[in-house]
Amino acid sequence: MCSMNSTSTDKTELKNIYRPMLMKIISIADETKDTRTLRLEFSDQKEKDAFNFKAGQFGLYSAFGHGEAVFCISSSPSKKGYIECTFKKVGKVTVALRNLDIGDTVGFRGPYGNNFPIDNLKGKNLLFIGGGIGLAPLRSLIDNVLDLRSEFSNITILCGARSVSDFIYKGQIREWESRSDLKLVKTVDALTSPAEETEWKASNGRVGLIPKILADINPSANNTYAIVCGPPIMIKFTLQELEKLNFSRDKVITTLENRMKCGFGKCGRCNIGPIYICKEGPVFTAEELKNLPQSDF
Amino acid sequence: MKNYQLAAKDLETFFERILSSNLKLVAPVSTTQHIANLKSKTQILFKEIPTKEDIKKIISDTYTDMSAKEVFFPQSEPVIEYTHKKGGAVDIKDVEPTLKETVLFGSRPCDAFGFSLLEKLFSWDYDDPFFLKRRDKTTVISMGCTSPLESCFCTSVGLSPMSNIGSDILFTPVDNGERYLIEVVTPRGEKLIETINGAVTSTTTRQSIFTDGNTLVQNKNILEGKVKEQMKRKEDFKDISDILKDKFDDSQLESETYRCLGCGVCSMVCPTCHCFDIVDEGESSHGYRMKNWDSCSFALFTKHGGGHNPRDLQFKRCRQRYMHKLHYYREKFADALCVGCGRCVRACPVNLDIYSVVYNLKKAYANKKKDNKDNDNV
Numbered sequence A: 001m002c003s004m005n006s007t008s009t010d011k012t013e014l015k016n017i018y019r020p021m022l023m024k025i026i027s028i029a030d031e032t033k034d035t036r037t038l039r040l041e042f043s044d045q046k047e048k049d050a051f052n053f054k055a056g057q058f059g060l061y062s063a064f065g066h067g068e069a070v071f072c073i074s075s076s077p078s079k080k081g082y083i084e085c086t087f088k089k090v091g092k093v094t095v096a097l098r099n100l101d102i103g104d105t106v107g108f109r110g111p112y113g114n115n116f117p118i119d120n121l122k123g124k125n126l127l128f129i130g131g132g133i134g135l136a137p138l139r140s141l142i143d144n145v146l147d148l149r150s151e152f153s154n155i156t157i158l159c160g161a162r163s164v165s166d167f168i169y170k171g172q173i174r175e176w177e178s179r180s181d182l183k184l185v186k187t188v189d190a191l192t193s194p195a196e197e198t199e200w201k202a203s204n205g206r207v208g209l210i211p212k213i214l215a216d217i218n219p220s221a222n223n224t225y226a227i228v229c230g231p232p233i234m235i236k237f238t239l240q241e242l243e244k245l246n247f248s249r250d251k252v253i254t255t256l257e258n259r260m261k262c263g264f265g266k267c268g269r270c271n272i273g274p275i276y277i278c279k280e281g282p283v284f285t286a287e288e289l290k291n292l293p294q295s296d297f
Numbered sequence B: 001m002k003n004y005q006l007a008a009k010d011l012e013t014f015f016e017r018i019l020s021s022n023l024k025l026v027a028p029v030s031t032t033q034h035i036a037n038l039k040s041k042t043q044i045l046f047k048e049i050p051t052k053e054d055i056k057k058i059i060s061d062t063y064t065d066m067s068a069k070e071v072f073f074p075q076s077e078p079v080i081e082y083t084h085k086k087g088g089a090v091d092i093k094d095v096e097p098t099l100k101e102t103v104l105f106g107s108r109p110c111d112a113f114g115f116s117l118l119e120k121l122f123s124w125d126y127d128d129p130f131f132l133k134r135r136d137k138t139t140v141i142s143m144g145c146t147s148p149l150e151s152c153f154c155t156s157v158g159l160s161p162m163s164n165i166g167s168d169i170l171f172t173p174v175d176n177g178e179r180y181l182i183e184v185v186t187p188r189g190e191k192l193i194e195t196i197n198g199a200v201t202s203t204t205t206r207q208s209i210f211t212d213g214n215t216l217v218q219n220k221n222i223l224e225g226k227v228k229e230q231m232k233r234k235e236d237f238k239d240i241s242d243i244l245k246d247k248f249d250d251s252q253l254e255s256e257t258y259r260c261l262g263c264g265v266c267s268m269v270c271p272t273c274h275c276f277d278i279v280d281e282g283e284s285s286h287g288y289r290m291k292n293w294d295s296c297s298f299a300l301f302t303k304h305g306g307g308h309n310p311r312d313l314q315f316k317r318c319r320q321r322y323m324h325k326l327h328y329y330r331e332k333f334a335d336a337l338c339v340g341c342g343r344c345v346r347a348c349p350v351n352l353d354i355y356s357v358v359y360n361l362k363k364a365y366a367n368k369k370k371d372n373k374d375n376d377n378v
C-alpha cells in the first residue's frame, strides 16, 4: 500500500483551487437565437500577464450567485489579453451568463485539461469537421493553425448545423470561405424556405448530415489528420465514416464533453471507464476512445 | 515509533487533558434527531466534545453510522464568498477552513485508512486546501476493533481490525479491556502524547498517565489473530480489479446491481466516497460558492446540458460506483477505494451488498475459468 504522499509540505500555504479569476465582459456577440459569445478580459493585470492556454483546453465560467459551467476557450491562444467562450442556453448558469452585460464581472477558473496536439499536426493536411456548437473548440485550433498557416499543408473545414440560422461564427465562416489557402464546405440538415434554399445554394452550401457530406467530398486519408468536434451522435457517425475513408484511428482527433464540476479530477463526475475527461481529456484520438467502455459514453 | 499503555480508567483523564490543552476533541456520541416532531432517529455520530461535562457522552469503542470523513470533508462547505457591487463588479474572498488543532478520537482502522485514500485523491496534481489543511491540523486516534460486526470485511481489502495505516495513534483494548496499547504511528501522534503528558495548569503539575507499552504488543498480536479469525467475510478483493476490467458489459454485473434505487445512502455513509457538486448558495447580491457531497448514484449526476445522459439507467450508475471503487481507483492509486467498513451494507434499503457482489462475481468467474479449462481438455 502507498504511504501518504503529502504530509511533509507546508499546508498553510496551499492556494484555493476553487477560487476563480475575475473577468470583465468586453463584448457580446449573438451567434444564434440561443448561442452567444462573450469576450472576457482579466480584471487583474498580473493574472492577465501570467495567463496562457493551448487550443482544446477548457475552463469553468461563473455567474456569481448562479454557479459555474464548463466551456472550452473558443478564441485562439495566439490572441493575447482576452479569451472568448461560446455557449448555448440550456440551464441555470448559461441563462444567468446571458443576463450579464458588457462591463459585468464573471468568474473563470482554468485552463484545464489537455490540448490538441498542434505540433503533431505540423506538415500535415488537416481536415476539420465541426457540428453545431462543436465549432467552438475547433475555432480555437483553426485560428491558431491559420496564424501559423505556412507550417501546415492543405486545410479543409467541413462545418454543419441544423439550419442556416443555427450556424455559429457566421462572420468567421465567410472569412474562411474567402481565403484561397483553405477549402470550406458547409452543410445544413434541412432548409426552411425556398428563398433560403436559393441563397444557400448560391453560396455553395450543401444539404445533408455531416457524415454523408464527408462521404461525398471523399477526402484522402494520406498524410491527413481529421479533427472532429460536435454532439455525441454526430461524432459517432463521423468517426465511422472516417474509418470507411481509411483514416487510421490515431490520426482522428476528437473532444468529449462530459458533465463536469471541478475540472481537476476530484468531483468524480466526468469519467468514462477509468479515464477522467477533465484531466486526461477532453482531447482524444479515436484509437484512445476505442479502448474505453462504449456503453459509458 | 513508541508504544505506550493507558489504564482504561484513565481514559477520561486523557480526554480532559486534550480539552485542557486547548485542543478541539471530536468523538463518537449517540445523537437523537427529531424529524418534523413525528419520529426520532438515534444515531452514533462523530461530534465535537465542547466541555469536560460532555466527556461522559463519548462512546469510546463503537461503530458509527456516518464515517468521520466529515471532519476533513464536510457534507457542505463554502469555498469562496461573493458580493455584487455597483456597476456589475463583484468582490470575492477566500473562505478559510476553520483550523483549530483537533483530535479525532474513535475512528476505526478502516476509517483511518480511508482518510489516507482521500488524501491521495485530494492531492492528485491539484492540492485541495480544504481537505489537506484540515487533515494537517488533525491527530487521528483510531480504536482497534475487538468485535467486528457481521457486515465488516476489512481483511478482504488487505487491512486488519487493528491496522494502523492512516492513523496517527492507534488504541487497542487489551487484557479484557483493562488497558489500551497505544501505538504511536506518526510524529504528529508523538507530539500529541507529549502535549498530553506535559499539559500543565498554573497550579498543578501533571503526572504522566502513560507507561511503557512494549509489553502489550505480544498480547495485541495474539488478539489480532483471534479477531481476524472470527470475521465471517474473508473473500480476498485483490483480484477483483482484474476481473472487473473485462466485466463492464457483463450481464451478471447488471443483474447484481439492478435493484439499486439510486437513493445515494451508500455514498453518504461511505468513508471514501468523495464525489461532490459545486453550487452557489445565497442571494444574488451576496452568498457563497459551496462544495456539497454528491453521489454517482443520482440520475442527474452525469446528465449533459444537451440532455444526453451516459448513465441513463440506475444499474449503470451503480456499476460506476463499484467500478470506481474496485477497479478505476486501483488503476490510478494502487488501492481499492473501499475499506471494508460495511456501512453501505448496513444502510442500503434494498440490501445491495458490495461484498456479495464481489463474492458472486468471483465465483462466477472462477467457474467460467474452470469450464473453459475443462473444454480445452476435452
Ligand SMILES: Cc1cc2nc3c(=O)[nH]c(=O)nc-3n(C[C@H](O)[C@H](O)[C@H](O)COP(=O)(O)OP(=O)(O)OC[C@H]3O[C@@H](n4cnc5c(N)ncnc54)[C@H](O)[C@@H]3O)c2cc1C
Pocket (backbone or CB within 6 Å): A058, A068, A069, A070, A071, A072, A074, A086, A087, A088, A089, A090, A091, A092, A093, A094, A095, A133, A136, A137, A256, A257, A258, A259, A260, A282, B300, B303, B304, B305, B306, B307
Ligand atoms: C470540456 C467541456 C467543454 C464544453 N464546451 C462547451 C462550449 O464551448 N459551449 C457550450 O455551450 N457548452 C459546452 N459544454 C457543455 C456545457 O458545460 C453545459 O451545457 C453547461 O454546463 C450547462 O450549464 P447550465 O448550468 O446552464 O445547465 P444546467 O442548469 O446544469 O442544466 C443542464 C441540463 O441538465 C439537465 N437538468 C438539470 N437539472 C435538471 C432537473 N432538475 N431535472 C431534469 N434535468 C435537469 C437538463 O438536461 C439541462 O438542460 C462543454 C462541456 C465540457 C465538459
Ligand code: FES
Pocket (backbone or CB within 6 Å): A259, A260, A261, A262, A263, A264, A265, A266, A267, A268, A269, A270, A271, A276, A277, A278, A279
Ligand atoms: S470534472 Fe470533476 S473529476 Fe472531472
